[in-house]
Amino acid sequence: MVSARNAHSLDEFVATHPGSVSLPLDVTDRAMFAAAGLQVASTCDSLDLVVYCAGHYKPMRATDFDLDEALRHVQVNQVGALHLIAAVLPGLLTQRRGHLSLVSSVAGYRGLPNAMAYGPTKAALINLAETLYLDLAPLGIGVSVINPGFVQTPLTAQNAFAMPALITPEQAALAILDGWAAGRFEIHFPRRFTLWLKALDHLSDAMYFRAIRRVTGL
Numbered sequence: 001m002v003s004a005r006n007a008h009s010l011d012e013f014v015a016t017h018p019g020s021v022s023l024p025l026d027v028t029d030r031a032m033f034a035a036a037g038l039q040v041a042s043t044c045d046s047l048d049l050v051v052y053c054a055g056h057y058k059p060m061r062a063t064d065f066d067l068d069e070a071l072r073h074v075q076v077n078q079v080g081a082l083h084l085i086a087a088v089l090p091g092l093l094t095q096r097r098g099h100l101s102l103v104s105s106v107a108g109y110r111g112l113p114n115a116m117a118y119g120p121t122k123a124a125l126i127n128l129a130e131t132l133y134l135d136l137a138p139l140g141i142g143v144s145v146i147n148p149g150f151v152q153t154p155l156t157a158q159n160a161f162a163m164p165a166l167i168t169p170e171q172a173a174l175a176i177l178d179g180w181a182a183g184r185f186e187i188h189f190p191r192r193f194t195l196w197l198k199a200l201d202h203l204s205d206a207m208y209f210r211a212i213r214r215v216t217g218l
């Protein structure tokens with residue numbers, strides 16, 4: 001089953017991917033998500049893999065803070081993930097197998113310029129995935145978090161800056177498949193970029209802020 005708001009795009013996907021089924025929904029709509037959960041439960045014998053990939057991103061700095069836009073990020077990136085969990089967790093707990101994967105971002109590692117609305121929601125997803133892993137792995141349910149660097153999509157087309165180590169959606173999809181096949185908890189890519197960010201993660205606050213200012217010029 002594939003889901004998003006745009007039913008037309010979903011229909012196009014289904015037409016070219018035999019066996020797939022379209023399930024249009026808005027992840028911020030709790031009632032719609034609950035109804036979709038019931039539909040999935042009545043249609044599917046079991047859940048093998050559930051992926052939360054819906055995301056919202058608008059570059060935002062503290063100097064142009066927009067509360068409505070910030071709350072929109074929380075609704076789509078964070079609350080929507082909770083709606084998904086509410087919809088699928090009962091089934092996963094009953095069957096004691098299956099896998100839940102949340103698409104977060106390297107923007108969730110530490111604070112970054114332009115990420116005032118986006119970054120905190122992705123940090124929350126990483127924390128949520130870690131907590132889910134601790135609770136669900138002993139019950140036989142897999143959990144993973146996907147932290148991409150820059151991928152060439154409509155989301156990143158809004159970025160006015162040169163994006164280091166930018167990859168195509170196809171490269172991102174292969175990295176995700178590799179990560180699932182290897183059974184990794186955190187699937188991050190491209191590693192030439194994400195390993196560098198992980199190294200920055202170990203710096204003291206003062207050194208981190210200095211490094212980010214130097215690299216971004218902000």
Ligand SMILES: NC(=O)c1ccc[n+]([C@@H]2O[C@H](COP(=O)([O-])OP(=O)(O)OC[C@H]3O[C@@H](n4cnc5c(N)ncnc54)[C@H](OP(=O)(O)O)[C@@H]3O)[C@@H](O)[C@H]2O)c1
Nearest residue numbers: 004005006026027053054055105148149150151153154155
């Ligand atoms: N591109 C990157 O460099 C990058 C890096 C790190 C993480 N990510 C994460 O990867 C995921 C996919 O991003 P993308 O780059 O493919 O972005 P995108 O091209 O903007 O796609 C966003 C997807 O989310 C869906 N969506 C947005 N709001 C929704 C809502 N309210 N209800 C249901 N679906 C909704 C959109 O479909 P509809 O508009 O039809 O609803 C679309 O399929 C996101 O979680 C993003 O944060 C992307």
